[in-house]
Amino acid sequence: MRELILGGARSGKSRLAERLASDSGWPVTYIATSQALDGEMSERVAEHRARRPAAWGLVEEPLALARVLTEQAAEGRCLLVDCLTLWLTNLLLLDDGSRLLAEREALLACLDELPGRLLLVSNETGLGVVPLGELTRRYVDQAGWLHQALAARCERVIFTVAGLPMVLKGKAI
Secondary structure (H helix, E strand, O other), rough: EEEEEEOOOOOOOHHHHHHHHHHHOOOOEEEEEOOOHHHHHHHHHHHHHOOOOOOOOOEEEOOOOOHHHHOOOOOOEEEEEOOOOHHHHHHHHHHHHHHHHHHHHHHHHHHHHHEEEEEEEEEEEOOOOOOOHHHHHHHHHHHHHHHHHHHOOOOOOEEEOEEEEEEEOOOOO
C-alpha cells in the first residue's frame, strides 16, 4: 500500500506517519532525506530521531530516493520517507538541472513495483501566495506537480492540519 501524507510545517504529518508505521506491526525503515546543513536543521533532525523507536532501521539519502526504495522495500516491511519536499529541495539546489527530472521519473516509475507498505511525507506548499523569487516559484511548482503525480498513484492520500488527518483518497484512518 502506498500512502501520501501532506501538510504544512508542524501540521502533525510526520507524527501521523510514524504512528501509522508503528501500527502496521511490520519492521519499519525510516528514510530520511534531510541534510543537517545548519544548527536549526540539526535540531529538527535530533527531534525526529529522539521520537523514533530504536528498533526502526534508518537510511539517510538526500538524492537517490528511488534506488533506496527499491533496495529497502520487501513484503511485510514498512518504509517511511520523510520528507519529499526536502528531497526536492536537495535536487533543485544541484548544479545539474537534469537530475531532478531523472530522480522524479525514477521515483514515479518504481512505486507500482514496491512490495510492502510505503508512507510518503511531504509539505503542502501551494496554499499560500505565489513566491517572488524564481527558485521558490520552481520549488512550489515542482512540489505541486510531484504531489499530483504521487496522489494519482497512491491508494490513500491524507492532508494533515493542526494534528488532525483528513483522508482525501482511500480508506479512513
